[in-house]
Amino acid sequence: MTNDELLWRIAGGSGDGIDSTSQNFAKALMRSGLNIFTHRHYPSRIRGGHTYVEVRAASHEVKSRGDGYNFLLALGDSFARNPQEDAYYGNEEVKPLTENLDDLREGGVIVYDEGLLDESDVADLDEQAEENGWHVYPLNLRGLAREHGREVMRNTAGVGATAALLGMELDPVEELMEERMSGEVLEQNLEILEIAKNEVEEREFTHDLQIPAVEDGGNDEQVLVSGSTAIAYGAIDEGCRFISGYPMTPWTDVFTIMSQNLPEFGGIAEQVEDEIAAASLAIGASHAGVKAMSGSSGGGFALMSEPLGLAEMAETPIVLVEAMRAGPSTGMPTKPEQGDLEHVLYTSQGDSNRVVFAPGNAQEAYEQTRRAFQLAYNYQLPAIVLYDQKLSGELINVDEAFFDREPNPSLGSVLTEEEIADAPHHHSGKFNRYRHDVENGVSPRSIPGQEDGRFLVTGNEHTPQGHISEDPDNRINQMDRRMEKLESIRAELDANDQSSQTVYTPDDEAEHQYGIMTFGSQQGTVEEATKRLSDDGHSVKALGVSELLPYPTEEVKAFLDSVDQCMIVEMNASAQFRGLTQKELGGYGEMMTSLLKYNGNPFEPEEIVEGFESSISGDGDAPGHSTTFVPAASD
Amino acid sequence: MSAFSAIETKRDVDQNEFTPDIEPQATWCPGCGDFGVLKALKGAMTEVGKNPDEVLLVTGIGCSGKLSSYFDSYGYHSIHGRSLPIARASKLANPNLEVVAAGGDGDGYGIGGNHFMHTARENHDMVYIVFNNEIFGLTKGQTSPTSPKGHKSKTQPHGSAKDPVRPLSMSLSAGASYIARTAAVNPNQAKEILVEAIEHDGFAHIDFLTQCPTWNKDAKQYVPYTDVQDDEDFSFEVTDRQEAGEMMYEAESRLSQGEVLTGRFYREDRPSYGQEKRHTGEMPEQPLAERYFDDSYEWERSADLMHRHR
Numbered sequence A: 001m002t003n004d005e006l007l008w009r010i011a012g013g014s015g016d017g018i019d020s021t022s023q024n025f026a027k028a029l030m031r032s033g034l035n036i037f038t039h040r041h042y043p044s045r046i047r048g049g050h051t052y053v054e055v056r057a058a059s060h061e062v063k064s065r066g067d068g069y070n071f072l073l074a075l076g077d078s079f080a081r082n083p084q085e086d087a088y089y090g091n092e093e094v095k096p097l098t099e100n101l102d103d104l105r106e107g108g109v110i111v112y113d114e115g116l117l118d119e120s121d122v123a124d125l126d127e128q129a130e131e132n133g134w135h136v137y138p139l140n141l142r143g144l145a146r147e148h149g150r151e152v153m154r155n156t157a158g159v160g161a162t163a164a165l166l167g168m169e170l171d172p173v174e175e176l177m178e179e180r181m182s183g184e185v186l187e188q189n190l191e192i193l194e195i196a197k198n199e200v201e202e203r204e205f206t207h208d209l210q211i212p213a214v215e216d217g218g219n220d221e222q223v224l225v226s227g228s229t230a231i232a233y234g235a236i237d238e239g240c241r242f243i244s245g246y247p248m249t250p251w252t253d254v255f256t257i258m259s260q261n262l263p264e265f266g267g268i269a270e271q272v273e274d275e276i277a278a279a280s281l282a283i284g285a286s287h288a289g290v291k292a293m294s295g296s297s298g299g300g301f302a303l304m305s306e307p308l309g310l311a312e313m314a315e316t317p318i319v320l321v322e323a324m325r326a327g328p329s330t331g332m333p334t335k336p337e338q339g340d341l342e343h344v345l346y347t348s349q350g351d352s353n354r355v356v357f358a359p360g361n362a363q364e365a366y367e368q369t370r371r372a373f374q375l376a377y378n379y380q381l382p383a384i385v386l387y388d389q390k391l392s393g394e395l396i397n398v399d400e401a402f403f404d405r406e407p408n409p410s411l412g413s414v415l416t417e418e419e420i421a422d423a424p425h426h427h428s429g430k431f432n433r434y435r436h437d438v439e440n441g442v443s444p445r446s447i448p449g450q451e452d453g454r455f456l457v458t459g460n461e462h463t464p465q466g467h468i469s470e471d472p473d474n475r476i477n478q479m480d481r482r483m484e485k486l487e488s489i490r491a492e493l494d495a496n497d498q499s500s501q502t503v504y505t506p507d508d509e510a511e512h513q514y515g516i517m518t519f520g521s522q523q524g525t526v527e528e529a530t531k532r533l534s535d536d537g538h539s540v541k542a543l544g545v546s547e548l549l550p551y552p553t554e555e556v557k558a559f560l561d562s563v564d565q566c567m568i569v570e571m572n573a574s575a576q577f578r579g580l581t582q583k584e585l586g587g588y589g590e591m592m593t594s595l596l597k598y599n600g601n602p603f604e605p606e607e608i609v610e611g612f613e614s615s616i617s618g619d620g621d622a623p624g625h626s627t628t629f630v631p632a633a634s635d
Numbered sequence B: 001m002s003a004f005s006a007i008e009t010k011r012d013v014d015q016n017e018f019t020p021d022i023e024p025q026a027t028w029c030p031g032c033g034d035f036g037v038l039k040a041l042k043g044a045m046t047e048v049g050k051n052p053d054e055v056l057l058v059t060g061i062g063c064s065g066k067l068s069s070y071f072d073s074y075g076y077h078s079i080h081g082r083s084l085p086i087a088r089a090s091k092l093a094n095p096n097l098e099v100v101a102a103g104g105d106g107d108g109y110g111i112g113g114n115h116f117m118h119t120a121r122e123n124h125d126m127v128y129i130v131f132n133n134e135i136f137g138l139t140k141g142q143t144s145p146t147s148p149k150g151h152k153s154k155t156q157p158h159g160s161a162k163d164p165v166r167p168l169s170m171s172l173s174a175g176a177s178y179i180a181r182t183a184a185v186n187p188n189q190a191k192e193i194l195v196e197a198i199e200h201d202g203f204a205h206i207d208f209l210t211q212c213p214t215w216n217k218d219a220k221q222y223v224p225y226t227d228v229q230d231d232e233d234f235s236f237e238v239t240d241r242q243e244a245g246e247m248m249y250e251a252e253s254r255l256s257q258g259e260v261l262t263g264r265f266y267r268e269d270r271p272s273y274g275q276e277k278r279h280t281g282e283m284p285e286q287p288l289a290e291r292y293f294d295d296s297y298e299w300e301r302s303a304d305l306m307h308r309h310r
Helices: A018-031 A125-132 A141-148 A151-166 A171-180 A183-201 A227-237 A252-265 A275-287 A298-303 A305-314 A341-346 A362-379 A389-393 A417-422 A472-495 A520-535 A553-561 A576-585 A605-615 B034-047 B064-070 B083-093 B105-111 B113-122 B167-174 B187-199 B217-222 B241-256 B273-279 B302-309
Strands: A005-014 A035-041 A048-058 A069-074 A104-113 A135-139 A222-226 A242-245 A268-271 A292-296 A318-324 A355-357 A382-388 A395-399 A456-458 A502-504 A512-519 A540-545 A547-549 A563-570 A592-597 A627-630 B055-059 B074-077 B098-104 B126-132 B178-183 B203-209 B225-227 B260-267
Touching (some): A005 A151, A018 A035, A018 A171, A069 A151, A104 A125, A104 A151, A125 A135, A141 A183, A151 A171, A151 A183, A227 A252, A227 A318, A227 A362, A227 B302, A242 B083, A252 A292, A252 A318, A252 A389, A275 A292, A275 A298, A275 A318, A275 B083, A275 B113, A292 A298, A298 A305, A298 A318, A298 A341, A305 A456, A341 A382, A341 A547, A341 A576, A355 A362, A362 A395, A362 A472, A382 A389, A389 A520, A456 B064, A502 A520, A512 A553, A512 A576, A512 A605, A520 A540, A520 A605, A553 A563, A553 A576, A563 A576, A563 A605, A605 A627, B034 B064, B034 B126, B034 B187, B055 B064, B055 B083, B064 B074, B064 B098, B064 B126, B074 B083, B083 B113, B083 B126, B105 B113, B105 B126, B105 B167, B113 B126, B113 B167, B113 B203, B126 B187, B167 B241, B178 B187, B178 B241, B241 B260
Parallel strands (some): A005 A069, A069 A104, A242 A268, A512 A563, B055 B074, B055 B098, B126 B203
Antiparallel strands (some): A005 A048, A035 A395, A355 A547, A502 A540, B178 B260
16 A cells, blocks of 8 residues: 555544544644645435545645545444434444445554444454555544543544544644633543543554655644635635525535634624525615625526526626536535526526536636626626535635635725716616627626616616617617626637636646546646556646636637547536537537446546546446447437 | 715705706606606605715616616616615615615515525615516516516416515515505605605615506506505504504515505614714714725724734
């Protein structure tokens, strides 16, 4: 077993503190100088059930979850213990041990809490361990926690045991505890951590897994953030001071972060009665002169399609976030999928007149949220940030300086009162809010309360003053002007040096035999897979697309023209991104194959490698049952 | 100088300033009650001394929704049933705006019922006018939530089996702090009530009875009316929730029998939502909208939050 990366999986029941424990552990590893990527898996229930978090830590850069993992800390599901024998969900107590074994690498380490888990419930654990060369350490973590503090502190005991087994220093873990706790709770946790470490250190280890070596000391400059944090902070930095929403997983992540922080920044957060109201409030706040945001996930976003269309027709800028989860309908609330792409592109009546970004990682989530606000307010239309449950919750370390940006208080194409006074008014006295003889399709707006700026907004087709009109010539003028904005935005994005598309080329060669293309959150995983394929001698490069509307036609064409064949990787069953690409490019179908996954788990890099080898280069086994292969159009 | 000088520059406004210079002035049918609302609103705004540029009128869809087209102020003709969420966010963004929302009985009590309940509960400082003609007008005469039981229409050919909603009682239980009913046929009372509603600091709901001479031939039902404040038969304390509730129930029951009771039904002195939000620190003292025009304002950065993530 190599020691260049640790893939530590902590498993237990929801409500057992798996999330917070793993976050602190990941942060401690980051502070000690390692690069971090976390992957969160949890069921749609409050307490109990099988949940785990994987922390990947390496001295090299990590942009994805790994293939399986090499250290299991199985804590047991404390909420599975039902006083009635026939609990509805059955006896799940042992799941944290049994459910995870399929992904544990050869030679991996298992620590399980024998205070909660009974090995005799796992009939073939010994056999499996022998077969796979696993090293199993039963420890009474629960007993230890009870003896020196409270039962819930068994998580801390587990971290102490982990540190002992991996030869890891406790300092960063202790530091974090001191920052987050105080009094008796802190003392007990510190004691339990120490005791667990000492007890385990006295034992004899049979494994050789160690914490990866750190090259340059600590990582003081790094922060551990999720995609949702990056979106929320991007919005705040861009001057967003109004958010309205209704809770829905996984959108709740952004909504919560914004609600907790916005008042500190002088902003307003509103939890409202439904998603129609949520999007409508954002429209109202924006109309009155505030940068506003709302959002939801699949079903909630469906309710927003009506106000979304209003924002397009009325040209009221708003930013909406769509955090995808597996659908249709309620689908799998806590599992990632990229199945809402077409929903977000085409929902609402009439011709779509919106911008859609699909960030590939936390840094892009931050940048593209900012850009979404800029485009929305400069061009007066809705901009949508489309991401998913995977990117929402995964933590990655980012250089703190990356986020230290200038705030942008500009409302975009808004006039001052002096400018309004100089602007030509209609003879009725009304401001020509929707004049069509403008550049880029953008006619500047006024804000209610400004002198002589009054106009009428309407979701009906309207004259330049905003009066309802069904005049055919006016209709064409207004429609063409609104649609012109998209072309202006396309030109602006194309001209932008910071392309939203990431080309990943392991070597300098421009031409490659094969390409892999993906969108949104799978970008990092595809990059990692591409590196491995390249290391194995394949001529392959990758493209992560994160602008979806307007579609980056030129960049994608250039990429496809530089390869012979391309595999499209996405997390849905109907190859929606491939469909969009073919629609936008009008061709290329004969060179595209699809690798799809929609079982509720994001791709592992090795699945992409296997998919590539079997479907494209034809020299591998058929992909596993969790992925699906859709051949090129000409096959 | 403020970025919103229309709000701060007080001047005498002529009622005609609220009349847009457009043709046609309105596309409502001759004899429509909606003209009464428009007239009363112009009169009330002039009386309280509002400048057209400081008023934001948000409307829904339907004949009532066209009010914003015929009333010259900042206007937002939105979508069916959604005037309230748009209006209340505008008020939160700039509390100095005079925000009025308006819609019909289908718009307000049907499709927008959820928003009505919650806007009343939150007690946003705004006026909400519901044009109540007991029919869907612009879609040509279907049964509405306020249509009487047994009402026949193209979509309810056998007669509605539903009891009509009770808008006043709904409003009271939802939490509105000012509730009145008036009628287009009573312009003086309508204007007085609108003035009170504009000056009231909280959610002021006006159930505005408007006749529909085209699709609801029973338009005459709103004449004669009785003002509950003027009639000795009705004695109740307008600030007493229980007495007001009983009076509303009475008024709603009598309406279905053809007897029209109008007037002020409830008034409560309670902090508006904006005041509550400021009190809990969830809303800044300075209107948010002004901040974007304030060059001296120092914009905070999320970098201040980053220590949590180290």
